[in-house]
Amino acid sequence: MIELDRIEDTANLLEVRDLSRFYTMGEVTVSALKNISFDIKQSEQAEFVAVMGKSGSGKSTLLHLLGLLDSPTSGQINSKGVNLLDLSESQKARFRLERFGYVFQEYALLPELTALENVYLPAMALGKKKEEYIKAAKEVLEQVGLGKRLYHRPREMSGGEQQRVAIARALINKPNILFADEPTANLDSTSSKQILELFQRLNREIGLTILMVTHEPDDKKYVSRVIWLKDGELAEQGM
Amino acid sequence: MFNNLKLSLFLAYKSITKGNKGTLFLTIFILSLIFINLVFIGSIFLGLTETINNQVINTLYGNVVIEPKKDEKYISDVSSIKQKIRNIPGVTGISAQYIIGAAFSYKDKSGAWSVRSINPDDEITVTTTHNFMIEGEYLSNLDTDEIIIGKEIAGGYGGDMEHLSLGGLKTGETIDVLFNNGVKRSYRVKGIFDVKFIQSNLNAFISQQEMESVIGMENSASQILIKTEDRGNEEKYIKQFLDIGIKEKINPWPVYSGIVKNIISSFDMIAMLISGIGLFVASVTIFIVVYMNTISKRRQIGILRAVGIEESVIINSYILQALFIVICGTGIGLLILLTVIKPFFVANPIEFPVGFVSLMILPEKVSINIISLLAVALMAGFIPSWMAVRETIIEAIWGD
Numbered sequence: 001m002i003e004l005d006r007i008e009d010t011a012n013l014l015e016v017r018d019l020s021r022f023y024t025m026g027e028v029t030v031s032a033l034k035n036i037s038f039d040i041k042q043s044e045q046a047e048f049v050a051v052m053g054k055s056g057s058g059k060s061t062l063l064h065l066l067g068l069l070d071s072p073t074s075g076q077i078n079s080k081g082v083n084l085l086d087l088s089e090s091q092k093a094r095f096r097l098e099r100f101g102y103v104f105q106e107y108a109l110l111p112e113l114t115a116l117e118n119v120y121l122p123a124m125a126l127g128k129k130k131e132e133y134i135k136a137a138k139e140v141l142e143q144v145g146l147g148k149r150l151y152h153r154p155r156e157m158s159g160g161e162q163q164r165v166a167i168a169r170a171l172i173n174k175p176n177i178l179f180a181d182e183p184t185a186n187l188d189s190t191s192s193k194q195i196l197e198l199f200q201r202l203n204r205e206i207g208l209t210i211l212m213v214t215h216e217p218d219d220k221k222y223v224s225r226v227i228w229l230k231d232g233e234l235a236e237q238g239m
Numbered sequence: 240m241f242n243n244l245k246l247s248l249f250l251a252y253k254s255i256t257k258g259n260k261g262t263l264f265l266t267i268f269i270l271s272l273i274f275i276n277l278v279f280i281g282s283i284f285l286g287l288t289e290t291i292n293n294q295v296i297n298t299l300y301g302n303v304v305i306e307p308k309k310d311e312k313y314i315s316d317v318s319s320i321k322q323k324i325r326n327i328p329g330v331t332g333i334s335a336q337y338i339i340g341a342a343f344s345y346k347d348k349s350g351a352w353s354v355r356s357i358n359p360d361d362e363i364t365v366t367t368t369h370n371f372m373i374e375g376e377y378l379s380n381l382d383t384d385e386i387i388i389g390k391e392i393a394g395g396y397g398g399d400m401e402h403l404s405l406g407g408l409k410t411g412e413t414i415d416v417l418f419n420n421g422v423k424r425s426y427r428v429k430g431i432f433d434v435k436f437i438q439s440n441l442n443a444f445i446s447q448q449e450m451e452s453v454i455g456m457e458n459s460a461s462q463i464l465i466k467t468e469d470r471g472n473e474e475k476y477i478k479q480f481l482d483i484g485i486k487e488k489i490n491p492w493p494v495y496s497g498i499v500k501n502i503i504s505s506f507d508m509i510a511m512l513i514s515g516i517g518l519f520v521a522s523v524t525i526f527i528v529v530y531m532n533t534i535s536k537r538r539q540i541g542i543l544r545a546v547g548i549e550e551s552v553i554i555n556s557y558i559l560q561a562l563f564i565v566i567c568g569t570g571i572g573l574l575i576l577l578t579v580i581k582p583f584f585v586a587n588p589i590e591f592p593v594g595f596v597s598l599m600i601l602p603e604k605v606s607i608n609i610i611s612l613l614a615v616a617l618m619a620g621f622i623p624s625w626m627a628v629r630e631t632i633i634e635a636i637w638g639d
């Protein structure tokens with residue numbers, strides 16, 4: 001990854017080329033994504049992109065592929081000049097750990113760990129010192145407004161709180177991109193607003209690039225760009 | 240590498256301490272029962288074999304037996320042989336016996352048994368029959384017109400060979416004995432013994448003095464029984480006996496176990512078979528329990544992978560958990576076995592037809608069981624978590 005630093009300035013944060021994902025179920029082939037291409041630029045003003053479209057249009061599929069949680073049937077994903085699909089499984093795991101943050105719709109926390117432990121786990125996995133990762137975890141939890149919930153286990157927290165723990169976990173290793181798949185779908189409007197405002201702040205203040213799937217038309221007001229999907233195809237980009 | 244192990248330990252530790260306590264305790268409890276069952280069955284069979292061996296030694300032959308030279312009917316110059324052997328360290332008892340066949344008759348019943356003659360003072364240093372008198376008393380040196388008999392000869396005690404017995408002979412009554420050499424004597428029954436071992440209960444004993452008058456010999460014997468302070472070193476003692484110039488035939492006790500030896504080897508085979516099956520069943524059960532436990536964590540494995548935790552870290556954490564569960568299970572099982580079950584059976588041995596049987600827990604057998612179960616734990620932790628990291632992350636998190 002030495003190469004990566006050298007071309008960092010010129011290459012895009014994400015270059016998606018002809019990305020397709022087919023599911024074969026017996027005789028039938030479902031094409032969840034068809035030839036998707038777009039770029040996420042690395043610039044002064046980090047992008048905050050919404051992925052929108054009807055249910056079944058392939059939004060989650062796209063995010064899974066970009067987050068390296070699933071492999072495409074064909075196509076390419078490059079990040080800063082690195083072909084991500086050429087990486088081995090363990091290199092992909094390392095990439096997810098160091099450079100990507102991922103937030104699922106249904107929180108996906110580990111029930112046996114406290115908020116603090118859930119958050120510092122990725123930092124611990126990076127081999128950071130204990131004082132360091134605890135300090136960092138407390139800071140991000142503070143940032144998402146959970147400074148008072150450090151020692152709560154997931155089941156002792158509300159949905160909105162759990163989702164914010166998941167966001168803090170995605171942020172602890174200072175990722176290049178944060179992926180979020182309908183992060184507010186299970187939340188009431190107040191909690192949703194809190195999270196979207198948090199995303200906007202992170203995007204503006206620390207320059208975090210965010211790719212968020214949403215089906216709320218109102219969410220458009222928070223983002224800088226919208227990628228529309230229709231039946232697995234790129235329908236339109238822009239606002 | 241070290242950091243990965245630390246991470247695996249962290250995940251395993253949290254999973255164990257913060258996971259479902261009920262499931263954990265139940266799993267450990269089941270494993271301890273499986274382990275107890277496994278050790279118990281093996282140990283009862285070993286105990287049975289041990290009892291039979293002890294019976295052969297303690298009520299029939301001692302540890303080492305000296306027999307007449309080839310082609311001779313009796314050992315001669317018994318007193319000098321006894322003298323020599325007595326000085327060998329480790330020899331704790333010597334008893335010379337004549338053995339002669341005889342026909343017993345009492346009222347309308349009769350039967351043929353062998354009569355052994357003993358010097359009671361010597362005999363009690365070798366056998367334990369004197370501790371098992373169920374009627375009357377043991378012989379003493381001066382008894383010349385008295386006999387003690389096993390319960391299978393006397394009858395009336397529900398022996399296994401009751402139908403061949405004298406049908407209820409009691410202490411104080413008189414029987415006629417016609418020895419094989421033609422001499423006929425009458426004896427008062429001084430006592431009846433039951434050593435809980437059929438072969439021994441078919442014997443009758445008279446005093447040495449009386450026997451020498453019956454057969455008209457002195458300082459001879461049909462066999463000399465020798466008791467040593469330890470078991471298992473018979474060959475070493477035999478070598479020493481040969482070294483001090485004993486020319487007679489010398490054999491260790493197993494040579495005389497005869498039919499008992501067959502029974503024991505059958506027991507050993509059954510024990511091996513049952514232990515093997517037990518170990519297999521235990522392994523399968525442990526595998527299933529740990530497997531189910533790990534499978535139920537599939538989604539969590541998916542989440543860990545999505546975050547970017549390495550597969551080997553995840554697999555190792557499940558192996559550690561499985562090892563923990565099996566170590567606790569066998570540990571608790573062992574504790575219960577050693578502090579509750581074993582003391583109970585030592586205090587209350589089970590009465591088998593061959594005698595009282597207690598558990599014989601051999602460390603080497605237990606270790607084999609523990610090692611096997613740990614190996615199973617390794618597999619049971621490894622296989623399902625390995626399978627869970629083989630499927631895609633999406634399947635692990637959302638699959639069913």
Ligand SMILES: Nc1ncnc2c1ncn2[C@@H]1O[C@H](COP(=O)(O)OP(=O)(O)OP(=O)(O)O)[C@@H](O)[C@H]1O
Pocket residue numbers: 023025030031032053054055056057058059060061062215
């Ligand atoms: N594992 C799978 N096997 C077969 N088909 C699948 C699978 N996962 C998704 N699909 C199909 O791919 C298409 C896109 O699914 P996807 O989950 O990406 O939609 P989505 O845009 O996220 O929808 P929603 O808004 O409801 O979450 C759908 O038609 C779906 O049925």
Ligand SMILES: [Mg+2]
Pocket residue numbers: 059060061
């Ligand atoms: Mg979706």
